[in-house]
Amino acid sequence: MQAFALDDQNDDIQSFLHRLFAARIQLLVDKQYQNVQPFYLPTEKLSKLAFEHEKNRTIYMNKWAHARKVKFVNSSGVIRITRIKNTGDTARVSVMQSLQLTYQYQGQEQHTMGVGTRHVLTLKKNNGKWHVLKEWYLDPLDENPGLIPSSKSLQSTDMEMVGSAPNQKWRMKYNREKAVQYADKYAGLANKTGSNQRYNQKYMDYSFQGGDCTNFTSQVLGDQEEGGGLPMRPEWKYKYNQGGNTAWVRTDSLKNFLIRSGYGTLIARGTYDQVAKPTKKFPNTALAELKPGDVIGYEMKGDIDHFSVVTAQDSKGYILVNSHTADRYHVPWDLGWDKNTKFLLFRIGE
Numbered sequence: 001m002q003a004f005a006l007d008d009q010n011d012d013i014q015s016f017l018h019r020l021f022a023a024r025i026q027l028l029v030d031k032q033y034q035n036v037q038p039f040y041l042p043t044e045k046l047s048k049l050a051f052e053h054e055k056n057r058t059i060y061m062n063k064w065a066h067a068r069k070v071k072f073v074n075s076s077g078v079i080r081i082t083r084i085k086n087t088g089d090t091a092r093v094s095v096m097q098s099l100q101l102t103y104q105y106q107g108q109e110q111h112t113m114g115v116g117t118r119h120v121l122t123l124k125k126n127n128g129k130w131h132v133l134k135e136w137y138l139d140p141l142d143e144n145p146g147l148i149p150s151s152k153s154l155q156s157t158d159m160e161m162v163g164s165a166p167n168q169k170w171r172m173k174y175n176r177e178k179a180v181q182y183a184d185k186y187a188g189l190a191n192k193t194g195s196n197q198r199y200n201q202k203y204m205d206y207s208f209q210g211g212d213c214t215n216f217t218s219q220v221l222g223d224q225e226e227g228g229g230l231p232m233r234p235e236w237k238y239k240y241n242q243g244g245n246t247a248w249v250r251t252d253s254l255k256n257f258l259i260r261s262g263y264g265t266l267i268a269r270g271t272y273d274q275v276a277k278p279t280k281k282f283p284n285t286a287l288a289e290l291k292p293g294d295v296i297g298y299e300m301k302g303d304i305d306h307f308s309v310v311t312a313q314d315s316k317g318y319i320l321v322n323s324h325t326a327d328r329y330h331v332p333w334d335l336g337w338d339k340n341t342k343f344l345l346f347r348i349g350e
Helices: 011-030 045-067 168-173 176-185 213-222 251-261
Strands: 070-086 090-105 110-126 129-137 264-270 295-300 303-313 319-323 327-332 342-348
Touching: 011 045, 011 070, 011 090, 011 110, 011 129, 045 070, 045 129, 070 110, 176 213, 176 303, 213 251, 213 303, 213 319, 251 264, 251 295, 251 303, 251 342, 303 327
Parallel strands: none
Antiparallel strands: 070 090, 090 110, 110 129, 110 327, 264 342, 295 303, 295 342, 303 319, 319 327
16 A cells, blocks of 8 residues: 555545535535435445435534524535545545534624534545545534424523632633634634644644543633633643643543632533523523633533533624534534533633
8 A cells, every 4th residue: 555645646536535525515505415425335335324424414504503593504615635545446535624614694694613624534436436435534513413402492491500609819810812812723624714724733632532622621721822821730730742631631620620720610500401591590591601711511421521612602692612623613602512411601710
């Protein structure tokens, strides 16, 4: 097996990949599955599964949009092919995609979000044409469309409100504006501008060691030069050229550190219905208490699975977040999660 330079002997593979991803990007908006299906092999099980994945994510995205009373009106994106191993009739390729999706409320301004993904594909030549034989990528838009919580389903269910008052000593040390700027700059592939679509190079990338979302959240909160500037502590720190300790890079450990240190106050913990409904304590919903620079944890089956940073709101005030693994830039806070997810809302630094 030989690995050729991307511009040497592999023009047909590169052309195929660009056409494949362009068709899949358009699929999210036009839902014309017949335009994507020819890129796959119907007689190969893994190829069929790869096609069904793209079909199902399109169904999920549009059902989510319907539940949130928005419509996807535009999609665009670019890919960067980082590796090709070509054996003649098969090829293994690595691709990075930066996807932008635009949705619109009826009669309102449009909002564009970014999603970045890293793909590993095996291609197979059949009748002189390349096809997808199998594919792997961590897809933040992969969810069961039957488990989308509906805005109409909000009801008077109990929400857990826990946490302690933040440590006064650290109250004024968190720079929210810089934290958000950091989250935007280093959103990776999700942001077509940012830092050249790259993470902050002074930190390790944990994407293939369980995920980089917690490492990124810790950077946003604690980077002293560009981020929020919360002081590192023995139980939460990053040693350059060595990496972060457990609380810096592991989800449940960061959750515990935020609460115990006073760096964060857990405003509420609950399902979509619970945190997005008005209550006596939060007449505008607990979610409305979040500000840019705050943090959301995502709990699945009792364990924290993900962290994101609140960075903005859309034209209707819907909370938008940034994260790593997969990369998100100004993405609606619940997109990619289901009605069984419990959301932990953290107020940081005040």
